[in-house]
Amino acid sequence: MNDKDVSRSTPGAEAVALMYRRMAITRAIEICMAKHVRNNRFSGWWHPGEGQEAAGIGATAAMQQDDYLFYQGRGCSWAIGKGMAPAPILGDLLGKPSGATGGKGGGVPHWSDYSIGVMGEGATLGSVYPLAAGAALAARLRGTGQVALANFGDGTAARGTFHETMVHAAAWKLPLIYFCENNEWLVGTPLKQVSPTENIADYAAGYHIPGVIVDGQDALAVYQVTTEAIARARAGEGPTLIEAKVFRKHGHYAGDPQHYRASNYLDTYRDPLDLLGTHLGDDQAADLREQATADVQSAYEAALAEADPEPDTIFKDLYYG
Amino acid sequence: MNDKDVSRSTPGAEAVALMYRRMAITRAIEICMAKHVRNNRFSGWWHPGEGQEAAGIGATAAMQQDDYLFYQGRGCSWAIGKGMAPAPILGDLLGKPSGATGGKGGGVPHWSDYSIGVMGEGATLGSVYPLAAGAALAARLRGTGQVALANFGDGTAARGTFHETMVHAAAWKLPLIYFCENNEWLVGTPLKQVSPTENIADYAAGYHIPGVIVDGQDALAVYQVTTEAIARARAGEGPTLIEAKVFRKHGHYAGDPQHYRASNYLDTYRDPLDLLGTHLGDDQAADLREQATADVQSAYEAALAEADPEPDTIFKDLYYG
Amino acid sequence: MADTNSVTYNAAMGQALVSAMRKDDSIFVLGQGVATGGWFGAEKGLADEFGTDRVIDSNISEAFEAGLAAGAAIAGMKPVINMGFGDFALIAGDEIFHKLAKWRYMHGLNVPMSAVVIFPIGTMNGAGPEHSSCTEVLGMHFPGLKVVVPSTAADAKGLMCAALREPNPVLFHSVNTLSFQRGDVPADDDYFVPIGKGCVRRAGTSATVLTYGSMVSPSLQAAEQLALEGIDLEVIDLRSLVPIDWPLVLESVRRTNRAMVVHEAMKTAGPGAEIAAHIQEQAFFDLESPVLRVAGKDVPLPQHGYLESLCIPSTAEIVAAARQLCLG
Amino acid sequence: MADTNSVTYNAAMGQALVSAMRKDDSIFVLGQGVATGGWFGAEKGLADEFGTDRVIDSNISEAFEAGLAAGAAIAGMKPVINMGFGDFALIAGDEIFHKLAKWRYMHGLNVPMSAVVIFPIGTMNGAGPEHSSCTEVLGMHFPGLKVVVPSTAADAKGLMCAALREPNPVLFHSVNTLSFQRGDVPADDDYFVPIGKGCVRRAGTSATVLTYGSMVSPSLQAAEQLALEGIDLEVIDLRSLVPIDWPLVLESVRRTNRAMVVHEAMKTAGPGAEIAAHIQEQAFFDLESPVLRVAGKDVPLPQHGYLESLCIPSTAEIVAAARQLCLG
Numbered sequence A, B: 001m002n003d004k005d006v007s008r009s010t011p012g013a014e015a016v017a018l019m020y021r022r023m024a025i026t027r028a029i030e031i032c033m034a035k036h037v038r039n040n041r042f043s044g045w046w047h048p049g050e051g052q053e054a055a056g057i058g059a060t061a062a063m064q065q066d067d068y069l070f071y072q073g074r075g076c077s078w079a080i081g082k083g084m085a086p087a088p089i090l091g092d093l094l095g096k097p098s099g100a101t102g103g104k105g106g107g108v109p110h111w112s113d114y115s116i117g118v119m120g121e122g123a124t125l126g127s128v129y130p131l132a133a134g135a136a137l138a139a140r141l142r143g144t145g146q147v148a149l150a151n152f153g154d155g156t157a158a159r160g161t162f163h164e165t166m167v168h169a170a171a172w173k174l175p176l177i178y179f180c181e182n183n184e185w186l187v188g189t190p191l192k193q194v195s196p197t198e199n200i201a202d203y204a205a206g207y208h209i210p211g212v213i214v215d216g217q218d219a220l221a222v223y224q225v226t227t228e229a230i231a232r233a234r235a236g237e238g239p240t241l242i243e244a245k246v247f248r249k250h251g252h253y254a255g256d257p258q259h260y261r262a263s264n265y266l267d268t269y270r271d272p273l274d275l276l277g278t279h280l281g282d283d284q285a286a287d288l289r290e291q292a293t294a295d296v297q298s299a300y301e302a303a304l305a306e307a308d309p310e311p312d313t314i315f316k317d318l319y320y321g
Numbered sequence C, D: 001m002a003d004t005n006s007v008t009y010n011a012a013m014g015q016a017l018v019s020a021m022r023k024d025d026s027i028f029v030l031g032q033g034v035a036t037g038g039w040f041g042a043e044k045g046l047a048d049e050f051g052t053d054r055v056i057d058s059n060i061s062e063a064f065e066a067g068l069a070a071g072a073a074i075a076g077m078k079p080v081i082n083m084g085f086g087d088f089a090l091i092a093g094d095e096i097f098h099k100l101a102k103w104r105y106m107h108g109l110n111v112p113m114s115a116v117v118i119f120p121i122g123t124m125n126g127a128g129p130e131h132s133s134c135t136e137v138l139g140m141h142f143p144g145l146k147v148v149v150p151s152t153a154a155d156a157k158g159l160m161c162a163a164l165r166e167p168n169p170v171l172f173h174s175v176n177t178l179s180f181q182r183g184d185v186p187a188d189d190d191y192f193v194p195i196g197k198g199c200v201r202r203a204g205t206s207a208t209v210l211t212y213g214s215m216v217s218p219s220l221q222a223a224e225q226l227a228l229e230g231i232d233l234e235v236i237d238l239r240s241l242v243p244i245d246w247p248l249v250l251e252s253v254r255r256t257n258r259a260m261v262v263h264e265a266m267k268t269a270g271p272g273a274e275i276a277a278h279i280q281e282q283a284f285f286d287l288e289s290p291v292l293r294v295a296g297k298d299v300p301l302p303q304h305g306y307l308e309s310l311c312i313p314s315t316a317e318i319v320a321a322a323r324q325l326c327l328g
Ligand SMILES: Cc1ncc(C[n+]2csc(CCOP(=O)(O)OP(=O)(O)O)c2C)c(N)n1
Pocket: A074, A123, A124, A125, A126, A152, A153, A154, A155, A156, A157, A183, A185, A186, A187, A248, A252, C032, C060, C061, C062, C084, C088, C091
């Protein structure tokens, strides 16, 4: 299948299978990393995204390959969804030369692949809003029809850059999508304690743009609203603020004891992979998962076997030329 | 009269007279400074507020003396309204030791008088939002019932600090008033070109706080809405965003040729002093104006006659003690 | 010392905070996770004792946090804010280096203004380029703030006690790698290390090492190693970067006639630049060789633990530089 | 020089911009008032020629502006943004010193990334403590950016031409007091002053003055004054602060054996600290006296014109320091 297929509002069977495959790869990486961290071989900081994969997978499925993605980086659903392979991701998490950043990125991920529009992350949360607007403006100036999507968490919606950027993007009708994954937590602080609104989408009103709330555990629902937002953006109608209600299954960071959370918090958890799986035959789902697990395992082993980066890596890529 | 009188929702005759007197003083300072700048004796940067005085006078009349004011500083209505005398203002504009900042402030004003709650200005616009929240939090922690008011322009509503601060102030129901003077311009850029909304008050919805629009040329109307907002704040009901629609009669800075503005832009101007004057007897208004002009003139002459600050002023007030 | 306990660096900061908060109602603490999580443990239990009115979690908004501190300070409170990471000084630059630093000056006021801004700084095995920086040089360049960097648990307590009594805003840099290191900490609630005073951690005659924070310990190790070669380093822990204890520094340099600066912050235009420039200005004719700098490499910090380790001074580098200083 | 015209410093920057924009569609200009007002005149008429699609007024949002530049740059455009005032570097610190400076590095990418960030710097008779700062030292400390400060109209054009062809982000500091100063400017559309090259503005033998920006002219005046006393200063205009032209600087210092740095930025931990520290590191045994610094006082800049003038180096101070350097 090619990426065009998934740009229709209801994805076809192939598109759903691709989404499932990518979600399964993400899940396999999540499980692999969780084990890796438990085994204590990890120098970076890993923010697990297991259970929160549907938003990234659903939203990226609605994007064209050359659309610009800026992600926040709980897990890796966004990067995998946009088309990155497991190898550069795992290589990176293990700090190996084959990783996307060649050893410079890691747990607070900085994976990128400009050739498929994965533009990267800013580890100072909220810093990518204006960058995404810059990419959107570039697209507008060149008339390419590309859109830019900025993914962020509910806590990160408090950053001033959220406002400064949307003031302009909405005034100028830039092809920009704000995509919030609201998991109701910022580390150990419940959102409601530090936010005047449960719904991040409520901020849309002030900017006179649509604010859309969607079930973020349901990849197809996310796909749908993102497709609509992108269509608006490409038509020159400006930004949309999408809020996906998602579930943080694990601690903030790998190893977080989560003393701050009720012991039965998992009762309301719905698994996004299972949800999406209902749209596939049982066999197909099992096959895709098995394949994903195997792919990830071999990428993991290859990365493990690799030598550490050369010392002079530290002086590379600072200046071009 | 004492400040308690003006805290009722409809100000009594004395309160109106005091507002008029303070507006007349502001006007006289504006006229004096405009002349002074034309005569080229001014080293600072003066942002004229003539014609835009009603908002500052009306809002400060609704405040108690110990309420905290952070102003933006187009003209001096806010400082005079809160009770500062002409002498420290003019002394400051002329850079004299008698000025409130002793020669350190000036055209981008930094007048302050903590004893009457005039806390000052940040010349990086929008920087006082969180400061005002800090003062509001201080009041809450001490249980004094004071409120804090942050005054700002329509352009300055785009700053990220606007958002970061209101997220918290609204979530925590801090006794904070946002008071926007929307004159539809930021220097030579029309607001509508860089803003998704004509009404700054529209941002209130996202924070789930009241957003109130008021005729900013009408001091009594401003007084009224501010009184209500302050009552809410003191009652623990949280912030209000007030937007006063005001008129920028002059250029952005003294001497601005305003090439960017229609030649007949003054047609819709309504003078706030005249408007407030209709609530006074003609004689009383004329007397108050005459007195204000004389007071300002003598403060101006006294400041002019003063020697420049001592050179070692530059090393003072950097550290305490 | 009279009565001491073995306490971690972060817990020592916490002790100072707790005892000050018990006595002084105007102190409150604010930052991301200070009530629910704690900044790597320093204020554990703080919210339990003082309640969430005085120990306040904020949302993700460093500019707001620092600006709020400035506003609360001029309204007479003593805010203590934890900025999470030194790197985030650049997110709240206006609020820290314009507002906190010069609000009084630009308003022509001579009034107390207390605020403690905590910046955990430095590498910690893979926190990456935007969560590992040593940004203390910013507080040296922009006047109006005091700047401290404790290197021991005792100093963490003593300098925090001092910061909480200081009538000027203080940038308090806590060192990430020291967070859980234990030390003997005076039990005295009012244990006080004055801001602006350095101390000699090791007396010596061959050369003076000016250092602070994370580099005190490797410098002392280097000194022990070199002692075997007959090179006798004096190691001064500056503890405060604003003001710097110039009398102590210059007396030592005039005696040893050689000086080097060691810090984790990046070299170019870092703290060592000022220290070296000032020493040669003031003591040029006492110097027998140039003032050397051993400092972080001028690159962002990679997340990979091994690559990261190459970016900051090692004991071996300090030893090599000291040999060059004394023999070369 | 072949063909030159008398042009103001700001207009010379504008010439470079206009000719580059005519040839290169990927360049656009953004900032507060760049379309409607202009940054003190530099881009007058720019919006008329290129339209408001490419010459874009923004709202009051420095962090957005700089972040947008980073995003547009990685999307292949060449943004030119005017930040209004050097002081505002502290408002957009994260975007400039984390994002523009290290986006590529932290993503492990070796790709071009062009962006020109214009910072008008320095006093201009009463703009006050938050509109007068020289903040160029920030770009020296945080790696990943190039940093220039032209001191003449010709350099303003030549360095802007270079910046617009540079595959790395450039902090372009324009000097407020020079904005309307005229100079002979080469008519050539491609007049190019390479980034990283300083120049000798006055050859001399007694001592080397390292300066740039607003202090070049007072340094030259001081040199003329001192020439009458037999002190023959060499005055080097650094033009670029990242990278600094160390070969030029060190060759000169090794010849004159004396050096001083003159800049308007504040002294402590300012650009001169790095320059002095580096010179004594590299050329200690060639020096006959300490490297001196004549710099802005370590205080915020008062708005009062007279007080302000006391905060920045005067020709008399430069003369006095040079005398001390050569005789004292
Ligand atoms: C500017 C900034 N402030 C603070 C942090 C530290 N931090 C890392 S993750 C996080 C919580 C983020 O919450 P949210 O945006 O809701 O995303 P989530 O972790 O829930 O996915 C914080 C505060 C940071 N990285 N950047």
